[in-house]
Amino acid sequence: MSLMKHINILDYTLLSLLRRKFRNSGIVLVFSFVICITGSVLLLTYAFKREAVLVLGNVPELIVQKMSAGRHELIPVSFSEKIREIPGVSSVEPRYWGYYFDSFTKANYTVVTPGGRLSEGNKLLQGRLPAADERGVAAIGGGIARTRFLGIDDDLALFSPDGRLRNFRVIGIFQAPSELLTFDLIVISERDLKELFSLPSGVATDLVVGVRNETEAPVVARKIRERIPDSRPILRKEIIRTYDALFSWRSGLILTLFAGALAAFVILAWDKATGLSADERREIGILKALGWETSDILEMKFWEGVAISLTSFFLGIIAAYAHIFFFDAALFAPALKGWSVVYPRFHLIPFIDPYQIATLLSLTVIPYIAATIIPSWKAAVTDPDEVVRG
């Protein structure tokens, strides 16, 4: 029986909300907007975090760089011997790579040598990668191909530091799905790369250390630092952790900046709930005269809050979802992505979990409900005879 009573009160509440469509839709509209913005920040952050984890999954477990005067410097290949002696290290490979600023397209390219990890994504490649000792050929990313109008067998001209022009025949172009990783990539053989950048012999950009047991990587990193004090070992986990902290921090910062808007909305909700119209006061008076108890009116107000916040919540979160995953976060991406906005297009993988929902509820619905408690009570204890008499 008592369940029927609650259903009846809910039914009455919904009808009464519908009667005041205009007024209530104002609140719902503003509330959905607030939830949409907050939700967008959260969804975008978590999508980036996941993206970072997926992308960084291919990064080597341990990279060793050489530091000089606090800056990253080329590392002598001879260091590999010292590192290889450390128990638990399975391999040490020198890596050669660099950035090339192209003054025609005003863009930075990343130049790398063909290694094991690149060929794993071979199916994303149209054509083929250069062999380890093949001279004068290159595989390039889709971005470079498009901006420099290059196809297979065309020539890619790059300047070396002494001003000489070097030509590479394009033998492979990376396909669109891998764009986040390969957009600005040029793959040439090791000797070509050394000549292009005029690298001195016996040095590499950094060393990739393979560790047999990944849980031992921090220990190996510590030992490397002990043996080579001017080295900087970087763990993959450390990079992932840094990205995680960075994205959390950025979205927290945006949310804090946004707190003013949230406060304004809460004040609006408080104000709307306090300023009962004469009509509403009369309605409550009549209900009480008809035998409704104070607790019934409070329950009606509770359902009113639930109806408004749930409607706004779903509208808001659907809008946020569309904004982030269909429109690629047009409003926030520049702030959250960081400086690297050179990658023009990529779709985020949709991801939503109960944690984001709970966070969003805490940030938006709880303040709204809290702001309407006292006004609802004030309305509920109205004396019927006082109101009906006017």
Added chain:
Amino acid sequence: MLLHPGIIGLVIGSGLTLLLLFSAAGLGIQILGKWDITSNSELQLGLERKTYLVSTLVQYALLFQVISAFLFIYTADDMHNLLVGAMCATGSLNANPYGFPALCAQIATLFLAAAWISLNRIDNQAEDYPLTRKKYGLLFLILPAVSAGYVLQLKYFSSIDPDIITSCCGVLFSEGGPGLGSSLSSLPIRRMEAAFGLLYLLVLVSGLPAARSGSRPFTLLLSASSALFFFGAIASVISFISLYFYQLPSHHCPFDILQAGYYYVGYPLYAALFSGCFFGVMTGAVEPFRKIPSLAAVIPAAQRKWALAATVAITLFVILSMVPIVFTPFTLEGY
């Protein structure tokens, strides 16, 4: 560390809970001081109206507290990415001395606020509101728990240092280490299983008669047995129930079962345990109020309902924890 979206949500959410409870307590002082049910004065009428506000405030506070407790666990779980050596909520909570006390305060608040609401419901069914003073007294017990929870939570989040190495659940709940977690994990499994079964039997033996008759020795026994069952069940989760969910003889973590990889089974499991033990304890806790004439009819009815709820919820907990034991090929025969 405070600029994490989950932490901002928690600080706002539990901050509002605290605010609601403080205003409820403020009204409580007024009501306690001037309450006189026999009076017809305008003051008394005003106070009676304010009791509605107080109960509404506490009810919303409880609702927010449920969301906050969930968010707290989830945030701790999410933060393990930031901490070296942490693999789940255990590691994050263990990152500094405030983590576990903050969690305990959250759970205590949950129980106390729920107890307040149950008392309030009973009280409202009597004509003369006989429990008013006791109710508002209880409010002052809730307040320190919530405040402590809030302060501990703030201290916990502000002193988290993403660089330090914390113990993951594999260390804290591994057998043979020091500390409470390890002692719980290394409890002999066979004896623990027997104790768990015995405690459940005790709940059944006291709960079923209490649900039928609501008579005195059974309600008190149910109260005691569900309190015992609560601690016994937590110990059992760490000692052997979790092993069956993970199907690993060495993984004792009580938080990992909340993760998606285990189908979030921890949520229904803990919800059944918490609500069952809460109703069980309440059944006996209201026993002294039976003497009050206006509650003589109300309380036994409530007790029967609660005893039934407690028995059903605890049975649900037992069934849920038995599912992997019965239906997965994993066994602990060798241990």
